[in-house]
Amino acid sequence: MKPLLRIVDLHKSFGTLEVLTGISIEVAKGEKLSIIGPSGSGKTTLLRCINYLEKPTSGHIYIDDELIGEKKADGKYVRLSDRELAKERAEIGFVFQRFNLFPHLTALDNVGVAPRRVLGLEKRDAEEHAMAMLEKVGLAHKAEEFPERLSGGQQQRVAIARVLAMQPKLMLFDEATSALDPELIGEVLKVIRELADEGRTMLMVTHEIHFAEEISDRVIFMDGGNIVEEGPPTEMFSNPAHERTRLFLRQILDR
Amino acid sequence: MPDFWIKLWEWSPKILSTLLNATAMTVMVTLGALVVALVLGLVVVLMRISPLKVLRYPALAYTDVMRGTPALVQLFIIYFGLSDLGLEFDPISAAIVGLGMNGAAYVGEVYRAGIEAIHKGQVEAALALGMSPARAMRYIILPQALRLMLPPLCNYAILLVKDTAIISTIAAPEIMFEARRMVQATFMYAISGQIYLFCAVFYLALTLPLSQVAKRLEKARERWR
Numbered sequence: 123m124k125p126l127l128r129i130v131d132l133h134k135s136f137g138t139l140e141v142l143t144g145i146s147i148e149v150a151k152g153e154k155l156s157i158i159g160p161s162g163s164g165k166t167t168l169l170r171c172i173n174y175l176e177k178p179t180s181g182h183i184y185i186d187d188e189l190i191g192e193k194k195a196d197g198k199y200v201r202l203s204d205r206e207l208a209k210e211r212a213e214i215g216f217v218f219q220r221f222n223l224f225p226h227l228t229a230l231d232n233v234g235v236a237p238r239r240v241l242g243l244e245k246r247d248a249e250e251h252a253m254a255m256l257e258k259v260g261l262a263h264k265a266e267e268f269p270e271r272l273s274g275g276q277q278q279r280v281a282i283a284r285v286l287a288m289q290p291k292l293m294l295f296d297e298a299t300s301a302l303d304p305e306l307i308g309e310v311l312k313v314i315r316e317l318a319d320e321g322r323t324m325l326m327v328t329h330e331i332h333f334a335e336e337i338s339d340r341v342i343f344m345d346g347g348n349i350v351e352e353g354p355p356t357e358m359f360s361n362p363a364h365e366r367t368r369l370f371l372r373q374i375l376d377r
Numbered sequence: 378m379p380d381f382w383i384k385l386w387e388w389s390p391k392i393l394s395t396l397l398n399a400t401a402m403t404v405m406v407t408l409g410a411l412v413v414a415l416v417l418g419l420v421v422v423l424m425r426i427s428p429l430k431v432l433r434y435p436a437l438a439y440t441d442v443m444r445g446t447p448a449l450v451q452l453f454i455i456y457f458g459l460s461d462l463g464l465e466f467d468p469i470s471a472a473i474v475g476l477g478m479n480g481a482a483y484v485g486e487v488y489r490a491g492i493e494a495i496h497k498g499q500v501e502a503a504l505a506l507g508m509s510p511a512r513a514m515r516y517i518i519l520p521q522a523l524r525l526m527l528p529p530l531c532n533y534a535i536l537l538v539k540d541t542a543i544i545s546t547i548a549a550p551e552i553m554f555e556a557r558r559m560v561q562a563t564f565m566y567a568i569s570g571q572i573y574l575f576c577a578v579f580y581l582a583l584t585l586p587l588s589q590v591a592k593r594l595e596k597a598r599e600r601w602r
Binding site for chain 1: 496498499502503504505506507508509510512516520524
């Protein structure tokens, strides 16, 4: 079966600092992949390269065999214009660690703004659609609230609804619960779990080892801009092959 | 000093009506200069945040020059200096252009601060949802930035009202110019202090409402930050 997402030899440097040193990953449709690793290992940069929030230094991203962020002309790779890029980004959902809700819009408009302004839905249709998405994350009753009036957990659920509203082929979660107070993590994980059960394709950078073990089909351990090892979660967590993985898991589980 | 009171009483209607007319002129020059500053300021800020050096550097130089020299000097250059080159302005046009060009540097900085104050995550979220940079600017950044910009823009308008006093030096018939003209009429000299007090009241009548607006905007801004 063809992979939905294919990352080929991805490199990323910031100045002289090499953050990603040649990453290749394939993700099948419907697969849930978790990426773990110490901070500074390049996990977040990898995720941000997939939708070109960071431009890769070299390497290529494909979704459904279509190049992302560039096109091929006369055998050469050419970067896409901002507008062309925008179209491709609309198919990739990105959930941020710090939610990044739009503070000047209500929860409903936060969810509806992209369907309206990007997909071109009429105002009423966009609102109806946004309401359905808010219902999905259990926040229909907060539709008229502004983000500042919502708890962190609620904000992140609105952010997830905002991504769902664009019906993305692929969802990227960048440490979606790291900025939350412990008692608010559960409600967000519950929503993510439901999305996983719907058979969505998801890539998660996470520190929630138990959650990753529960819902992922596969786990990747990254360190120093490299994939150190990958495998099914049970195997990886109970019997990691590499010393570095073992060390990291011990540190994170001993907390 | 009965003579003094009689004079003040006699001349008050004349003083008030003259100053009221002059106030209309002050308002007109303020509005004109405000429009010039808001539009030209937009050009300046778009050049300043441009990735192209040929646009960025002139905007930077413009801002430095305009903020680093007295508005009075700029006004004289436009009114007296340019007429030597054959470019003649009447006092009112010179005042609007001069104060407007001076204000553009200030307003441009207000715009820039507003745009830069919006968290990077806002643009990223908009882009990640598939908005083009232009759409992200229009629907996400500007609505937020505008609310940040309004209080300082309002403060700028207050400064501008007061700054119009300097155009009395090129004989634009605004509040200060008319006041001085009345004082120079010998029979009113004795009540010059009162005339200038009236002046202050007229300026206050313009600036106090603006201060109130600025305060409200400030509060509204605090509410959702």
